[in-house]
Amino acid sequence: LRMTREQVVQRVREMVAYARSLCADVEFSPEDASRTELPFLTQVVEAVIEAGATTVNIPDTVGYSTPDHFTNIIEHLMTHVKNIKKAVISVHCHNDLGLAVANSLAAVKAGARQVECTINGLGERAGNASLEEVVMAIKTRADVFKTRTQINTKMIYPTSRLVALLTGIHVQRNKAIVGQNAFAHEAGIHQDGVLKHRQTYEIMNPQDVGIPESKLVLGKHSGRHALRDRLFQLGVELDDKQIDMVFEQFKILADRKKEVFDEDIEAIVSQLFEEAEAMRTWELASLQTMGGTGVTPTATVQLKSRGDDRIHLDAATGDGPIDAAFSCIMRMTGVEAKLQEFDLRAVTGGKDAQGEVNLELVSNGKTYRGRGRSTDIIEASVLAFVNAINRAVAGGRRNGASPEK
Amino acid sequence: LRMTREQVVQRVREMVAYARSLCADVEFSPEDASRTELPFLTQVVEAVIEAGATTVNIPDTVGYSTPDHFTNIIEHLMTHVKNIKKAVISVHCHNDLGLAVANSLAAVKAGARQVECTINGLGERAGNASLEEVVMAIKTRADVFKTRTQINTKMIYPTSRLVALLTGIHVQRNKAIVGQNAFAHEAGIHQDGVLKHRQTYEIMNPQDVGIPESKLVLGKHSGRHALRDRLFQLGVELDDKQIDMVFEQFKILADRKKEVFDEDIEAIVSQLFEEAEAMRTWELASLQTMGGTGVTPTATVQLKSRGDDRIHLDAATGDGPIDAAFSCIMRMTGVEAKLQEFDLRAVTGGKDAQGEVNLELVSNGKTYRGRGRSTDIIEASVLAFVNAINRAVAGGRRNGASPEK
Incomplete structure (x- = not known):
């Protein structure tokens, strides 16, 4: 930055004072604070609080810190910054060494009262502290952390699923709190123990984080009322018009598969969050595919263009029926694209499961996701x-005439 | 257990002494040690070392501990167990609150010298401490932990990939160390910083954990020599016969796609680890599928039975071509199965990527995975x-005549 320490302190003081002149709540965050010399950090924190900062955030920008180190930093600030009571101390930890949650919790124990964290631990590189782990650790070990959050923990699981659906970034099966296995006991001895004394082997209750006890919900003959009830249990609040939309999709799905699971309902609901109708330039009107070994995989595609409602028809071959369909669509739409990622998973179990595809393609140097x-x-x-x-x-x-930008 | 504490101490003493009479290296592990009163734990540890235990493992069986607590336990044992120097102290942490790695590291800092951990953090429920995070934290923060492992860190990434392939349990994109994004910088300001001072923003080098600098390797015209070289760089050691087998598959693949990536090579190699030929009762001889909107999805399947080399032929319909093929195969083989999980991902990028399917089905109450x-x-x-x-x-x-067992 080519400034002396005194110049830096002077600058942040001015900046914070200016920000404070514009609004009442000002957060100051010195990048890479965890690797800054403590006396200098102390000086900066004291100066910005004096200048009006109401929250001071201590980021571990590159995920280099350890819990002991964070305890030291926060304890040092708590004892050496004279006006520390006038601001909330916050932490923002990265997970490069797998310590984001532990570092955040160490800071909380030492007096921090704001944790910057994310659902499913998403964030740059290896991500940030995972909200669900931080919240459940503070709740489960209230004896250690001696504080609490105001998070409705029953919304953790549905929120995690929604974020995974919308971002296409799935949590691994063995992820703490929200992973598919997080509450599944395998070993016989433990299973026996769980049956005898649930509390011995379960430190948290799956229901506390909103994992539904049963995933089987509705069938073909379920009515609007049953759907509304289940949506309520899933923590999804919709108006009547939205429920009508969900119900319509539910009926179509229930005709195709015998049992409709919570995940199916969630999948339908998440479609309501999809981008507006206006973005649909092309719509799939029909599809025919042929494939197999010793057969040339072929796809016949009909697309409807939204502008003039015209149906376009073409066929193409490829490595497989899906690849053939992709080639065909690229030719028909004139969009040159390179498929970069392809991820398919079953949203629910069973032979008639709903499959969900998340893919990413690069066109004109830009990345676009589709689902x-x-x-x-x-x-x-x-x-x-x-x-x-x-x-x-x-x-x-x-981008107008210059899509390369 | 319906025993007094004295009886428990007496029993473990006898058991360890008996084990020691049979072999030189005995590890003792008291379940749920992290929730046991410290004086009693101290007494047990001292007794088992006296009886001949060479390693004493302190498990956090339900993932309830915090780093501070583990520091206390290990420090207490180090100072109060008189014969502690005669044994190695070990830890075994579970990740239920997301603290397995932090707890393991706290124990190491306090004097533990064995960490029970797993590749990709696999393990019951939310899993165990992740080897890659523990190892890289000890290496990157040698200034804090003041010890080292003898792990060849360059093998971490290939090993993680191999384990993911073999188990079908993928690591999430934002997993520390081995996730797809772990070393990817997004924010403009950081990217600028990375270019200017690499060390400012990268606390580890991707190459240190064995992430290859370039993933593009071989093409259609690459020879056996180029393949052997690349296998060597990937840390895969094979004998001549095995290299011949890999080369054969490589040639088939190179005919189908322009560029063969490291992941493709790894996928081929991992097939060598597959179960023996002998397990193949049925083999896919040919496949034809038809599908689409307004078409009844149909699959025509030829299977070869290994016993008599006979070709069986049948066709069936389903929810889609894949479902149709599954139905057809179940009818032909007489195996009743319910598909429980289905996961497809692209092993490599590009339109002509190799797709990998991992699925799980339940037949006669048992679960079987396929890839x-x-x-x-x-x-x-x-x-x-x-x-x-x-x-x-x-x-x-x-299971012989009673497959229901």
Whole structure:
């Protein structure tokens, strides 16, 4: 920065005072604080609080800190910064060494009262402290942390699922709190123990984080009322019009599969969050595919263009039926794209599970994500591809004549 | 256990002495040690070392501990157990609150010299301490932990990938050390910083954990020599016969896709670890599928039975071409199975990526996993299904006349 320490202190003091002249709540965050010499950090923190900062955030920008070190930093600030009571101390930890949660908790124990964290631990590189782990540790070990959050923990699991759906970044099976296995006991001795004394082997209750006891919900003959009830239990609040939309999709799905699970309902709901209808330049009208060994994989695609409602028809070959459909769609829409990532998973169990495809393609140097869902995973893949192509078209349009920018 | 504390101490003393009479190296591990009163734990540890235990493991069985607490336990044992120098202190931490790595490291800092950990943090429930995070924290923060491991860190990334392939349990994108994003910088300001002063923003070097600098390796015209070189760089040691097998598969793949990436090579190699040929009761001989909107999805499957080399042929319909093929295969093999999990991902990037399917089915109350790989994801799905069906057949055979057990 080419400034002396005195100049830096003077500068932040002015900046914070100016910010404070504009609004009442000012947070100051010195980058890489955890690697800054403590006396200098102390001086800066005291200066910004004096200048009006109401929150002072101590970031571990590169995830280099250890819990002991964070305890030291916060305790030092608590005892040496004279006006420390006038501000809330915050932490912002990165997970490069797998210590983001532990470092955040060490700071809380030492007196920090704001934790910057994210659902599923998302964030740059290895991510930030995971909200669900921080919250449940503070709750489960209230004896150690002697504080509490105001988080409704029953919303943790549904929120985690929603974030995974919307970002396409799934949590691993063995992720703490929200992973598929987090509450599943395997070893016989433990299972026996769980049956005898639940509390011996379960330090948390799955229901506390909002994991539904049963995932089987509705069938073909379930009515609007049953759907509304289940949505309520899943923590999803919708108005009547939105419930109508969900119910319509639910009926279509219930015709295709016998049992509709919570995850199916969540998948339908999350479609309500999808980008506006206006973004749909192309719509899949019909699809026919042929494939196999010793057969040339072929796809026949009909796309409807939203502007003039015209149906476009073409066929193409490829490495497999899905690849053939992708090639065909690229030719029909004139969008050149390179598929960069492809991820398909079953949203629910069973032979008639809904498959969800998340993919990423690069067109004109930009990345576009797409998502599609269907009980037929080929259809889900093609829907996801069309979804991404529409975003690429919208992206190109936004950039006007120079899509390369 | 219906025993007094004195009886417990007496019993473990006898058991350890007996074990020691049979072998020189005895590890003792008191379940749920982290929740045991320290004076009693101290007494037990001293007794078992006296009886001949060479390693004493302190497990956090339910993942309830915090780093401070583990520091206390180990420091207490180090100072109060008189014969503590005669044994190695070990820790075994679970990740229920996301603290397994931090707890293990706290123990190391306090004097533990064995960490029970797993690749990718796999383990019951939310898993155990992740080897890669523990090792890289000890290495990166040698100034704090003042010890070292003898792990060849360059093997961490290839090993993590291999374990993910073999178990079908993928690591999340934002997993520390081995996740896809772990070393990817996003924010502009940081990128600028990385370019200016690499060390400012990178506390570890991707190459230190064995992430290859370039993933593009071989093409259609690459020879056996180039393949052998690349295998060496990937840390894979194979004999000549095995290299021949890999080369053969490589040539087939190189004919189907332009660029063969490290991940493709790894995928081929991991097939060498697959179960023996002998397990293959059924083999996919040919496949034809038809699907789409407004078409009844149909699959035509030819299976070869290994016993008599006979070709079986049948066709079936389903929710999509893949579902149709699954139904067809179940009818042909007479194996009743319910698909429980289905996970497909691209092993490599690009339109012609190799797709890998991991699935799980339940047959006769038992779970069987299957895996398949192909540039055509429908073929990959069907290969995975046949793989799982073969395991189900072998499983049923092992159980003899009563497969319900």
